Amino acid sequence: MIRNILVPIDGSPDADTALDHAIELARENNAEIVLMCVEPSASPLATRGVWGVTPDMAEAERENDRFYHRVLDAASERIPDDVAFKRVLTEGDPGAKIVSQAEDGNYDMVVMGSRGLGRVVGLLLGSVSRHVVSRLRMPVVIVHAGAAEVRHAARDTQGDDAPATA
Ligand SMILES: Nc1ncnc2c1ncn2[C@@H]1O[C@H](COP(=O)(O)OP(=O)(O)OP(=O)(O)O)[C@@H](O)[C@H]1O
Ligand SMILES: [Mg+2]
DSSP states (O other), X not given: OOOEEEEEOOXXXXXXXXXXXXXXXXXXXXXXEXXXXXXXXXXXXXXXXXXXXXXXXXXXXXXXHHHHHHHHHHHHHXXXXXXXXXXXXXXXXXXXXXXXXXXXXXXXEEEEESOOSOOOTTOSSOHHHHHHHXXXXXXXXXXXXXXXXXXXXXXXXXXXXXXXXX
């Protein structure tokens, strides 16, 4: 019996497709979805600045915060009225936070994308999905966006730096 499904999302096409899959599973099982976003902690390099330029960390953090709120809002809108869901927004190392959320909560499975917004083309799994699937002992469903993923990768190699959040 599947009652609680953890769906970590980062605004990527794979994560969107994972959510679609989770919605189907939730419907069939009358289960609840927990949408989870982890705002990655600022990197030490960003905190120190580069070449003597100190970045506006507070503004960067606000921008980050806005981005993940938008990701959660967009995902919430995709969930039909007959599927129950909650939202979790936290900060830290995404892989570690997803694993502890999954272990500490009462989840039956995790459904997530294979890749995210990372720019390295050609990898099957990103660092977050690899971390989660290698640590958790519960079922983890890893979803590819298919054509959308290919378009995303192709655009990245052309140097367009806007993240795909659609
Ligand atoms: N910050 C995050 N919060 C919640 N879920 C995330 C986050 N980052 C990634 N995920 C989940 O993990 C999946 C795989 O993303 P991952 O970050 O591993 O790949 P990537 O971005 O292509 O690679 P990398 O981050 O290693 O450069 C995403 O589709 C999403 O489901
Ligand atoms: Mg990533």
